[in-house]
Amino acid sequence: MIICILSGKGGAGKTFVACSLAKKLSRFSKVLLVDADVECPNASLFFEKKLADAKTVSGFVPEIDEKRCKLCYACAKVCRKNAIFYAPGKVPVIFEELCNSCGACIIVCKQNAIKKRKKKIGEVKKYEVSENLKILEGILREGEEEPMPVVKELLKEVGKISREFDFVIIDAPPGVKCNALACIEACNLAIVVAEATTFGIADAELAIRACELLRKEFFIVLNKLREENEIKEFVKAYGEKIVCKIPFSTEILHAYSAGRLPEINEIKLLVKKAVKGK
């Protein structure tokens, strides 16, 4: 059973819900917690853990062999990222920051003058929290633009080992762009964490639309709930989809800010739902 936790808005409580759910489920089953917010992964901060494995995620950048280059500039013309610059009469120059490692330049070069050079773009780390709980964390290297290759590598790793676990909980990145959708696509069940504010609800609706687009079953957790009045239309529209409502509490806020996961009853409802879903 693979569960993806998403929200649309950042700071809605994805990591809190993902970690609390993983911790609770790991009391009686084998759980893999996956931190797919590779730009800012935080889930592992909430656990005492041992690093069990670390893999480098690499991309490549093309490198031009000056001796072979016949100055045809086919490489520069084919590059849709405009990462290859040329001045007539000179060997083209590659701007690594703009390159997305598509390899089109290598294909068009008739002289075979372009080779691949490996480049580290991130890491996938595996941690051991307990016999029952493991964490897989993707990390994008600072300064790199594109998180997708790290997310893909992470999900590939999940695919390899998910059978060893009863539950896989994916903490997705905020937003609804392609990297978040890749996480939704990998799951059997999505949990949308909706922060109970005007911003939070609007972004949660985007996340819900993303689930519908990929035809994934989903349910909703309302988080930091103050007055239901503020969001009554949302509650009305998604009535039975909302399986739990976590009230706003300064105790949770304090504990969570310090890296603790306070036990709250609402998570039990989620555990029930997850077990039933299995």
Add this chain to the structure above:
Amino acid sequence: MKSVAIVSGKGGTGKTSFTAALSVIAARKLRIVVADCDVDAPNLTRMLLSGNSEVKEEKTFSSEKAEIDKRLCKKCYACINTCNFGALRIGKDGFPEVQKIYCEGCGACTLVCKEGAIRIARINNGKIVYGKSKYGFCFVGGKLEIGESGSGKIVAEVKKKACEIAKNENAELLLVDSSPGIGCPVIASLSGVETAIIVTEPSISALSDMEKVLKVIEHFGIKPYTVVNKASINPKLKKKILEVCSKRKIEVIAELPFDEVFIKSVNSLTPLPLLTQKYDKVFEKILHCFLE
């Protein structure tokens, strides 16, 4: 013109409420333009353009995807073997199928297809919106279609429009509200600005993310400042943030407490200074810091 980007790394630290409040205070004294570059969750746009009927929209076509013409395809699968993004797979009908989430529109597949069955098509991946906010200043925002790629490109278009308007209006200040994270849209938000304000909060997650976004900011040679939001939720960690900033010689230009009025600001889509004047001085001081 000065340009300032508001970033955070971690989501939910209060970037958007902060930017809205700073905009309103700044607009009292300066000609400003505000850009919402969180095109995944454009909440500043929701707040500043709500109830405004004179909003202009332009569709963006900054995403490109491969399209396969099945009439020409001979199922050689060269495209599938070439794609470095794993965006092509064999579909149920045996023809190669483009998975739009993964396709980068690089065109490598078109180069290896001997039948000429693949073309790269421009896709409408979002829009930019602009107009005058209720509070007197010009505003530009953007929105990415769900599941699309190219958010960095939409951010670049939002900023291009913002600079265009700023030039016409002879603006003195451009404020850019970034998305969370450290990837493509954040880098696009930071591109070309001289100052960045990191809005952080005293939590272990925000602290860890602040250090990540700081590396990116410094990588691009931008001057960072820090604002500690919700400072009262954890005094110990607040101290830690101040220590980290002092060690790295980053000026902490404001501390804002955890205050329900910020929630009220979000829920009523009303910038903070219109609900209370008690933080006006703090925002004036912030402005003063980077306008010096």
